[in-house]
Amino acid sequence: MGPNAAASHVAASVVSLWRDLEGQLTPIVGPRGVAALYARSLYLTGREFPWIGHPQDGVPESLDLNALHSALAAQSSGLATEGGTALLETFQSLLVSMVGVALTERLLHDVLLPSSSGDAAQDPTT
Amino acid sequence: MTPPVTLTRLATGVPGLDTVLAGGLPEYSFNLIAGPPGSGKTTLAHQIMFALASPARPALYFTVLGEPALKMLRYQQQFAFFDATAINTAIRFINLSDEAAGGDLDRVLQRIVSEVKAAAPGLVFVDSFRSVIMAGAAEGAPTNQLQAFVQQLGVQMTSWQATTFLIGEYFSEADANPVFTVADGIFWLRQSLQRNSMVRKLEIMKMRGQATMPGLHTFRITSAGVTVFAPAESTTTLAPSELVLSRMAMGVPGLDDMLGGGLPNGYSLLVAGPSGSGKSILAATFLGEGARRGEHGVIASFEQNPNRMRNPLLAALVASAQVSLVDSRSRDLSIDEILLQLLDEIKRTGARRVVIDSLSGLELGLAPTFREDFRASLARLVFALSGEGVTVLVTSELEDRYTDLRFSPYGTAFMTDAIIVQRYIEVDSRLRRMMAVVKVRGSAHSDELREFTIVDGALVIGERLASQEGLLGGQPTRQRGAATMRATGTEGADHA
Numbered sequence: 001m002g003p004n005a006a007a008s009h010v011a012a013s014v015v016s017l018w019r020d021l022e023g024q025l026t027p028i029v030g031p032r033g034v035a036a037l038y039a040r041s042l043y044l045t046g047r048e049f050p051w052i053g054h055p056q057d058g059v060p061e062s063l064d065l066n067a068l069h070s071a072l073a074a075q076s077s078g079l080a081t082e083g084g085t086a087l088l089e090t091f092q093s094l095l096v097s098m099v100g101v102a103l104t105e106r107l108l109h110d111v112l113l114p115s116s117s118g119d120a121a122q123d124p125t126t
Numbered sequence: 127m128t129p130p131v132t133l134t135r136l137a138t139g140v141p142g143l144d145t146v147l148a149g150g151l152p153e154y155s156f157n158l159i160a161g162p163p164g165s166g167k168t169t170l171a172h173q174i175m176f177a178l179a180s181p182a183r184p185a186l187y188f189t190v191l192g193e194p195a196l197k198m199l200r201y202q203q204q205f206a207f208f209d210a211t212a213i214n215t216a217i218r219f220i221n222l223s224d225e226a227a228g229g230d231l232d233r234v235l236q237r238i239v240s241e242v243k244a245a246a247p248g249l250v251f252v253d254s255f256r257s258v259i260m261a262g263a264a265e266g267a268p269t270n271q272l273q274a275f276v277q278q279l280g281v282q283m284t285s286w287q288a289t290t291f292l293i294g295e296y297f298s299e300a301d302a303n304p305v306f307t308v309a310d311g312i313f314w315l316r317q318s319l320q321r322n323s324m325v326r327k328l329e330i331m332k333m334r335g336q337a338t339m340p341g342l343h344t345f346r347i348t349s350a351g352v353t354v355f356a357p358a359e360s361t362t363t364l365a366p367s368e369l370v371l372s373r374m375a376m377g378v379p380g381l382d383d384m385l386g387g388g389l390p391n392g393y394s395l396l397v398a399g400p401s402g403s404g405k406s407i408l409a410a411t412f413l414g415e416g417a418r419r420g421e422h423g424v425i426a427s428f429e430q431n432p433n434r435m436r437n438p439l440l441a442a443l444v445a446s447a448q449v450s451l452v453d454s455r456s457r458d459l460s461i462d463e464i465l466l467q468l469l470d471e472i473k474r475t476g477a478r479r480v481v482i483d484s485l486s487g488l489e490l491g492l493a494p495t496f497r498e499d500f501r502a503s504l505a506r507l508v509f510a511l512s513g514e515g516v517t518v519l520v521t522s523e524l525e526d527r528y529t530d531l532r533f534s535p536y537g538t539a540f541m542t543d544a545i546i547v548q549r550y551i552e553v554d555s556r557l558r559r560m561m562a563v564v565k566v567r568g569s570a571h572s573d574e575l576r577e578f579t580i581v582d583g584a585l586v587i588g589e590r591l592a593s594q595e596g597l598l599g600g601q602p603t604r605q606r607g608a609a610t611m612r613a614t615g616t617e618g619a620d621h622a
Contacts, residue, residue, distance in 0.1 A: 026221070027218075027219070027220050027221060028195055028199075028219040028220070028221055029194070029195040029196045029199075029219075029221055030189075030194075030195060030221035030223040030224065031223075031224060032223065033194060033195060033196050033221070033223075037196075098196055098197075098199075098200050099196065099199045099200050099203050100203050100210070102203075102210035102211075103199060103203050103210040103213065105210075106210045106211065106213040106214060107213065107214070109214055
């Protein structure tokens with residue numbers, strides 16, 4: 001795999017994760033709710049990784065995942081992994097700051113991200 | 127004939143609410159939770175949902191514009207009832223902002239119905255319903271379309287066997303809104319503001335098929351969630367004769383004799399007197415005597431900071447758990463809240479002796495809105511406690527007046543079964559204390575005015591002030607040769 005192909009692969013994985021996240025959260029907080037969180041995460045991550053992109057102008061309506069894919073694919077695979085992970089972690093921290101660890105892990109149940117706070121609380125009845 | 131269908135009643139998980147609902151929430155009922163912003167609608171809905179939802183009875187919570195869902199979760203997850211593990215298993219949140227944004231009520235209904243069909247929930251919440259209506263109104267949806275929508279929703283939810291709640295900031299209650307007609311139950315939450323105090327009240331305006339408790343019931347929201355203070359109902363029905371048979375020792379030597387052999391069991395006693403006359407000491411001694419006899423006591427003290435209790439006897443009794451201290455430091459109390467705390471503690475500990483110290487402090491602790499009908503509330507408090515069969519001692523600050531005989535500032539004397547009055551008198555240029563038993567219902571008692579002193583924090587009853595007269599006027603004079611005491615003004619004093 002060439003360097004660009006590797007970065008493309010990383011971009012595709014990251015974007016796929018975002019689609020899962022979006023699918024998981026949209027029913028609960030609405031498309032604009034997810035878009036607002038994504039825009040904020042992009043803004044925060046952009047301070048360390050300026051290449052990752054900027055939030056859209058105006059009220060965010062949706063996640064521009066095509067833009068994210070392009071931004072990631074244009075980096076080296078190492079940098080793309082680093083930036084992509086940072087964006088996901090920022091998003092997760094943001095959600096934790098809003099609703100706490102337990103509820104965040106519950107909301108992202110099927111897209112479980114490795115969390116610094118240990119295992120997600122599991123429902124013993126399922 | 128087949129017997130009628132019995133409605134299953136669901137326990138709401140909100141302390142006091144099932145009592146107000148006369149046994150719980152009817153299953154498959156279609157309910158409104160209405161009230162102004164900040165009145166606790168969403169919290170009440172969440173608390174009920176977390177109590178009732180289970181994998182076998184899943185809940186769907188539809189959020190429609192209004193409060194952003196994330197923000198709602200942010201605040202709700204702070205409450206003790208919020209169980210994150212129930213999310214996405216027993217409870218699913220569904221955001222309808224897309225459907226509602228278009229203002230098409232049909233789309234909202236379609237989505238709700240299809241989600242309900244897919245999930246077969248036992249509980250459905252729509253929050254906030256006002257947003258649905260406003261979205262409809264923006265598109266110029268006529269009122270009858272709205273009515274049709276609500277009716278449709280009601281029919282659908284009942285047919286799908288879902289207990290449903292519409293949560294919303296409803297218009298004025300005077301509004302003959304079609305929603306009110308369709309609903310089986312209406313929970314109306316209010317906030318009553320007076321000066322800088324705020325009291326939350328709940329009213330069940332309607333509940334089909336149930337004789338709910340009428341009127342406004344105060345409730346409080348704490349980190350545990352909503353607690354409704356339902357009016358307490360008396361549980362004990364002891365015949366008065368059974369109670370009078372036994373007597374309680376007061377712990378003050380000589381006082382039992384004055385009362386005709388102690389305070390009859392189950393009686394309420396008012397101790398009235400000016401500031402510093404020794405009412406709280408008498409109350410503490412009463413509890414101390416109970417503790418000595420193995421009887422638990424409960425005190426609601428509004429006079430002293432519990433952390434710096436001035437009465438060492440009381441402090442020791444509380445420290446040794448022989449007396450429970452009811453927390454009366456919350457702001458904006460209602461009589462129902464205090465009464466429920468007292469009754470809970472009485473039930474928990476099997477207490478026989480209860481003290482309220484004092485009425486003046488209690489009145490100050492109440493929210494201003496409750497002070498207006500203080501007398502009526504107080505009567506309810508005293509009667510409810512008597513109904514429990516406990517013996518109650520209530521102290522009351524009494525301004526020293528020498529022109530008229532009064533035993534309490536609230537006209538409360540008639541409420542209690544017995545009255546002891548304490549007063550200051552001037553004798554030989556000294557301020558001295560005297561006390562008398564004014565009334566013991568259905569019992570003979572002393573009519574003596576006895577001097578008393580406070581020695582090392584204890585009341586010591588002295589001699590009858592035989593050589594003085596005009597004591598109740600505050601300026602006694604030495605009797606001229608008379609050996610007997612004129613019981614000035616004590617006759618019929620309980621009518622004062």
